[in-house]
Amino acid sequence: MEIDLKERVSYTLQINDRTYAVEDVEPRLLLADVLRDFLGLTGTHLGCEHGACGACTVLADGRPIRSCLTLGVGAKGLALQTVEGLAPNDGPLSRLQDAFWEEHGLQCGFCTSGMLMTATFFLREHPKPSRKEIREALSGNLCRCTGYQNIVNAIERSAQDLGENYS
Amino acid sequence: MNARQRRIEDPALLRGNIPFVADLHFAGMLEAVVVRSIYAHAMLDVVNVQPALESPGVKTVVTAMDLPSACGPIPMRLSPSSELEAALQYPLARDRVRFVGEPIAVIVAGSRYEAEDARPGVEVRYRPLTATTNVRQAMKNPVLFDTLDSNQVYQHRQYHRLVESKEPDPTLRQLHLSFSIQRHTAMPLETRGLVAVPEDGRITVYGATKVLHFNRRVLAGFLGLDVTAVRLVEVAVGGGFGVRGEFYPEDYLIPWLALRLQRPVRWIEDRLEHLQAANHSRQQEHEVDVSYDDTGRIYHLHDEIIVDTGAYIRTHGVTVPELTQGMLPGPYRWQEVDTQLRVVLTNKTPTGTYRGPGRFEGTFVRERVMDAIASTLHLDPLTVRQKNLLTVDTLPFSHGMQALGEEIVWDSGDYPLALAQAAHLMAKEEFPRRRAAASARGRRRGLGFAMFVEKSGLGPWEDCRVAVDADGRFTCWTGLSTLGQGTMTALTRILAETWGVSASQIRIVHGDTDQVPESHGTFASRATVMGGSAAFYSARTLKSRLQALAAPLLEAHPEDVILTDRGAEVTGVPTVAVSYKDLVEESVRQALPLDVTERFSASAMTYPYGVHGCELEVCPNTGMIQIVRYGVVYDVGRAVDRDLVKDQIVGGVAQGIGGALLEELAYDEQGQLVTGTLMDYLLPGFCDVPEIAVMITEVAPATSNPLGIKGAGEGGAVGVAPAIANALADALNAPPEAFTTLPLRPQDILRWSRMDQLPGKGAKR
Amino acid sequence: MKPPRFQYWAPGSLAEALEGLWQLEDQGYTTKLLAGGQSLMPVLNMRLSAPDVIVDLNHLAPELSTVQEVSETLHIGAMTRHYQLESHPVLGARAPIIAEAERYIGHVAIRSRGTIGGSLVHADPSAELPLVLALLQGTVTLQSRESIREVSAQDFFVTYLTTAITSTEILTAITLPTLPPGSGQSLEEVASRPGDFAIVAAAAQVTLDSDEAIHAVRLALGGVSSVPLDVSGSIAFLVGEIPTAQLWIECTQSLADLVEPDSDVHADSAYRKDLTVALSRRALTHAWQRARQGASLGSIGNKGGEG
Numbered sequence A: 001m002e003i004d005l006k007e008r009v010s011y012t013l014q015i016n017d018r019t020y021a022v023e024d025v026e027p028r029l030l031l032a033d034v035l036r037d038f039l040g041l042t043g044t045h046l047g048c049e050h051g052a053c054g055a056c057t058v059l060a061d062g063r064p065i066r067s068c069l070t071l072g073v074g075a076k077g078l079a080l081q082t083v084e085g086l087a088p089n090d091g092p093l094s095r096l097q098d099a100f101w102e103e104h105g106l107q108c109g110f111c112t113s114g115m116l117m118t119a120t121f122f123l124r125e126h127p128k129p130s131r132k133e134i135r136e137a138l139s140g141n142l143c144r145c146t147g148y149q150n151i152v153n154a155i156e157r158s159a160q161d162l163g164e165n166y167s
Numbered sequence B: 001m002n003a004r005q006r007r008i009e010d011p012a013l014l015r016g017n018i019p020f021v022a023d024l025h026f027a028g029m030l031e032a033v034v035v036r037s038i039y040a041h042a043m044l045d046v047v048n049v050q051p052a053l054e055s056p057g058v059k060t061v062v063t064a065m066d067l068p069s070a071c072g073p074i075p076m077r078l079s080p081s082s083e084l085e086a087a088l089q090y091p092l093a094r095d096r097v098r099f100v101g102e103p104i105a106v107i108v109a110g111s112r113y114e115a116e117d118a119r120p121g122v123e124v125r126y127r128p129l130t131a132t133t134n135v136r137q138a139m140k141n142p143v144l145f146d147t148l149d150s151n152q153v154y155q156h157r158q159y160h161r162l163v164e165s166k167e168p169d170p171t172l173r174q175l176h177l178s179f180s181i182q183r184h185t186a187m188p189l190e191t192r193g194l195v196a197v198p199e200d201g202r203i204t205v206y207g208a209t210k211v212l213h214f215n216r217r218v219l220a221g222f223l224g225l226d227v228t229a230v231r232l233v234e235v236a237v238g239g240g241f242g243v244r245g246e247f248y249p250e251d252y253l254i255p256w257l258a259l260r261l262q263r264p265v266r267w268i269e270d271r272l273e274h275l276q277a278a279n280h281s282r283q284q285e286h287e288v289d290v291s292y293d294d295t296g297r298i299y300h301l302h303d304e305i306i307v308d309t310g311a312y313i314r315t316h317g318v319t320v321p322e323l324t325q326g327m328l329p330g331p332y333r334w335q336e337v338d339t340q341l342r343v344v345l346t347n348k349t350p351t352g353t354y355r356g357p358g359r360f361e362g363t364f365v366r367e368r369v370m371d372a373i374a375s376t377l378h379l380d381p382l383t384v385r386q387k388n389l390l391t392v393d394t395l396p397f398s399h400g401m402q403a404l405g406e407e408i409v410w411d412s413g414d415y416p417l418a419l420a421q422a423a424h425l426m427a428k429e430e431f432p433r434r435r436a437a438a439s440a441r442g443r444r445r446g447l448g449f450a451m452f453v454e455k456s457g458l459g460p461w462e463d464c465r466v467a468v469d470a471d472g473r474f475t476c477w478t479g480l481s482t483l484g485q486g487t488m489t490a491l492t493r494i495l496a497e498t499w500g501v502s503a504s505q506i507r508i509v510h511g512d513t514d515q516v517p518e519s520h521g522t523f524a525s526r527a528t529v530m531g532g533s534a535a536f537y538s539a540r541t542l543k544s545r546l547q548a549l550a551a552p553l554l555e556a557h558p559e560d561v562i563l564t565d566r567g568a569e570v571t572g573v574p575t576v577a578v579s580y581k582d583l584v585e586e587s588v589r590q591a592l593p594l595d596v597t598e599r600f601s602a603s604a605m606t607y608p609y610g611v612h613g614c615e616l617e618v619c620p621n622t623g624m625i626q627i628v629r630y631g632v633v634y635d636v637g638r639a640v641d642r643d644l645v646k647d648q649i650v651g652g653v654a655q656g657i658g659g660a661l662l663e664e665l666a667y668d669e670q671g672q673l674v675t676g677t678l679m680d681y682l683l684p685g686f687c688d689v690p691e692i693a694v695m696i697t698e699v700a701p702a703t704s705n706p707l708g709i710k711g712a713g714e715g716g717a718v719g720v721a722p723a724i725a726n727a728l729a730d731a732l733n734a735p736p737e738a739f740t741t742l743p744l745r746p747q748d749i750l751r752w753s754r755m756d757q758l759p760g761k762g763a764k765r
Numbered sequence C: 001m002k003p004p005r006f007q008y009w010a011p012g013s014l015a016e017a018l019e020g021l022w023q024l025e026d027q028g029y030t031t032k033l034l035a036g037g038q039s040l041m042p043v044l045n046m047r048l049s050a051p052d053v054i055v056d057l058n059h060l061a062p063e064l065s066t067v068q069e070v071s072e073t074l075h076i077g078a079m080t081r082h083y084q085l086e087s088h089p090v091l092g093a094r095a096p097i098i099a100e101a102e103r104y105i106g107h108v109a110i111r112s113r114g115t116i117g118g119s120l121v122h123a124d125p126s127a128e129l130p131l132v133l134a135l136l137q138g139t140v141t142l143q144s145r146e147s148i149r150e151v152s153a154q155d156f157f158v159t160y161l162t163t164a165i166t167s168t169e170i171l172t173a174i175t176l177p178t179l180p181p182g183s184g185q186s187l188e189e190v191a192s193r194p195g196d197f198a199i200v201a202a203a204a205q206v207t208l209d210s211d212e213a214i215h216a217v218r219l220a221l222g223g224v225s226s227v228p229l230d231v232s233g234s235i236a237f238l239v240g241e242i243p244t245a246q247l248w249i250e251c252t253q254s255l256a257d258l259v260e261p262d263s264d265v266h267a268d269s270a271y272r273k274d275l276t277v278a279l280s281r282r283a284l285t286h287a288w289q290r291a292r293q294g295a296s297l298g299s300i301g302n303k304g305g306e307g
């Protein structure tokens, strides 16, 4: 059997419903670096590069993952979504983003894209969450500025708005 | 006000399309990695960089030998003092390293990956020396700097007596307590970083913040350039809290390398480096003696403060311990205060400020002491506080203490009122019932309070320039930085309210030394007070010029002229208006420029104050705690925007909780940092921070600025540790000496809980 | 913090992977298997490991993430991810302790990627799934091109972050007994923050016979030794007793003397001993209550509903 050992790889990524080609790169590139340095999607941030802060969270097949703990080449075939996909083309902010704005769910904004991505997933699974559920679900995302309360408020508000609009 | 004002900073951040420094990209950009010491204390025998130079993609590798002679040690920015100069840090270690993480070399390569690949190729031969890792040992161990006599690099006694006190009264009670506050630090979610871009003999540095103009002077001096050839630019900043924006080794090394290579160079610190090399903070020990009488009246406060300042003196000099010392007395009336400060060098990361610098420590000590006094007398801790608080009629008041080069004078406040409000906010009356209910569930419940006085509005001055153009667009140029606090929202608000125009008409230019000639920067909760007041003054001047120009055209008194988004009009007569276009033309004709710069100077700081309250439950089997209620009363003098103030308080409390319960930069005996990742350095998360009730009051406006505002940056953090410690002591009926060591770990809580297995004994309420 | 250079290979099937591993070993390459990456990637980013080749197992996920129940045993594919274990209906009914353990593991994003195989091979002595394997006396299937072996938890965990697996083997499946009739399970832990590795964790299974006497009782501890510790032997004397709340208090008292945990910055040895007692008591009590509920409901198991 021939083992197809690769020193360099080319692959495509599905991000925010678009296809991006990543040509002839080292397989060791982290997904976060591919997004940020190669594809210009710098809304995804790196706060620790060891899985502990959540700033780099993106969605893969709808579920949150750490883009600092995923190889770019390993993300091939996953449907990725980043913060840039929440309000595409400078269109209106998503309901969740708007709730963050309204509730002061951010200060420096460095953690925010990770928060938004985790919360997007969470609200899909739990459309009517309690504050405790919100806290537990988001517990993998650190924020050093807000003390979290306004983020919980924002997610709660977003859920309520959702409820009002659909009920 | 009911609707929360949306912050102007937010939409771009929410979209993720405003760049932080690591998001910047320039053609031909290279990446730097710093090679750091793996020893806490060692002589550098040989540094061989040849193998690294041969590593793929590497452009250059530099060590201290390559640095030009103009590059001296990094100077002190605050309270410089000649005795400390021997212990300043050079950008790269020369012949000796003094902490793990100290820069030794810089590798520049095509990418961060390649630069890291080359790191093992910088071969360093170390000759290890004894590492000094605690302050007591440091007094005995060999000195870290040959030019110093002792590792105790600084000492300062401040002794003040209020009244002609008589002989020590033998009937007074005495209490001695030892305190220890652990090393921890700001840990913003974004690490530090810089991109230096050389062009046409100039150098532009992106990623600067906080004190751009000071840093520009230092950098220009080191580079041998005129300050006009150096431009510092702030981009989006992921939190500062004191640690970011000071002049660090990389702030020189990266621009210097960019100039040398004539290529843009980017350096983004990683989290491990940040933990090892960005300023640490907070580590202090206190030996406190107090005397008081049977009624709880306090007399003497004596404190020996020993500060572990780390391996070098950084830009803050000894500001942090001086602040502990100067502000230690708090809102109480002491007859005598005697504090001895000792600042000691150790082989650990150098230290600097972190939100509430010096006061997190001092407030913990003082407020825990107040509860300890109460417990020895079986009195309610709030009763003891009320008995000793300075009252409205005694302010302004000074114990004669000094910090930041000025005498600390509590300017205005109603401390007893704040305490009463806090008791109410925490529903103290009904607490016994809640405690009993918890007991029935097998849980120990406690309620604790802590008071603080904070400082803000450090001078000496701040400028602000404002102008309006023919389209009615207002521009404001400020030297302030925004590190997440919403400073630009607050400024916009001040301007909009002064002028009477919509926020959308106002543009703020900030964070660029090419655009703003001078500023003292954003720290010590000075931004809104100093910059806001300067903005108010310049806005007022511009407004009166517009009024003066418009009045004759409108045939009205200048005072009757108001501004709108369209132009000037007379109050109540919206049909007749002069456009900004006409006003600009008129200003040219009359040579009365619509471009104004005003300066606000302050000779003294202004002092906000408040109270923290914490109610918690302890699990008697595991020592784990749950904070069930948390409240803060905060008097901000006058609030520009209450929601922004609240945001600051809540964020500060979260950081205080980290410092009280979780965060520690712990070292082993070899001087290795053992909590060197965010899996071990534990930042509080969503489930570690409770819901926080904040009551903003505006009882005591500042008298030293036109808006009456006091700062809000730090009061959230400083009262948390004592409020929690006091609540724990209350829950567990613990003796005075309990909960005097931070962080408050479950293992200690469990130990104290075991010592009191008799619920209800010695009930204090 | 960027991973070192490596060569990358993503085999398409288990057979291919096993063959390749064998050949790579022959050719002198050092290899690391990449599953969810939630432990391996931090190690690579910090450059604490620098293998020649990363063998990405993720294409094997379809093949290796099945969950099957075959006559009182559960076979769980090694690439089953935490989030799949968390809500798997068969596991919920037959090994409810797995879902309970998952509640303590990391955070949602970690559980999206991390796998059971990776957790076991990573062998952190504070980790929950190794503890469950030890408690239930499960086995792992280690497969190479040349051999296939079943290794017990006892033999698999060697010491801190070290297992009996060799460089040509892949952990392909985990085998656990299903919850016996009249049994309850429970896992209790204390961590510094929710989602952190446990300071101490205790897992228990209590089986009652028809007159509510103890038929069997098992207890395992995490965070107190270099491997998850099965201490069932020390409470085996309880078999035949009719439990009371007091019984669990008494029988756990001496556990503190049984363990010699290390001290670290987060907790000293004495505290870990205290937790050993407190959490064992809690886990045993809960397991017992669940066993009684299960028995009174006349079902063989329960969904781990809190008692």
Ligand SMILES: Cc1cc2nc3c(=O)[nH]c(=O)nc-3n(C[C@H](O)[C@H](O)[C@H](O)COP(=O)(O)OP(=O)(O)OC[C@H]3O[C@@H](n4cnc5c(N)ncnc54)[C@H](O)[C@@H]3O)c2cc1C
Binding pocket: A050, A051, A052, C032, C033, C034, C035, C036, C037, C038, C039, C040, C041, C057, C078, C079, C104, C105, C106, C107, C110, C113, C114, C115, C116, C117, C118, C119, C121, C122, C126, C127, C128, C129, C165, C169, C170, C171, C172, C195, C196, C197, C198
């Ligand atoms: C922030 C954070 C918090 C966490 N908290 C917890 C926690 O509380 N409790 C807990 O238990 N875990 C925790 N984890 C770890 C997590 O559970 C990991 O998923 C798990 O330890 C490893 O699984 P993995 O699939 O990601 O393995 P990987 O990281 O891919 O691999 C881990 C190791 O196992 C080897 N390996 C993987 N699969 C196989 C296989 N099939 N055969 C042979 N070798 C294999 C790899 O070569 C590697 O050596 C946490 C992780 C993070 C980042």
Ligand code: FES
Binding pocket: A045, A046, A047, A048, A049, A050, A051, A052, A053, A054, A055, A056, A057, A066, A067, A068, A069
């Ligand atoms: S950067 Fe990925 S979790 Fe922190």
Ligand code: FES
Binding pocket: A105, A106, A107, A108, A109, A110, A111, A112, A142, A143, A144, A145, A146, B189, B238, B239, B484
């Ligand atoms: S807003 Fe700054 S880290 Fe969350």
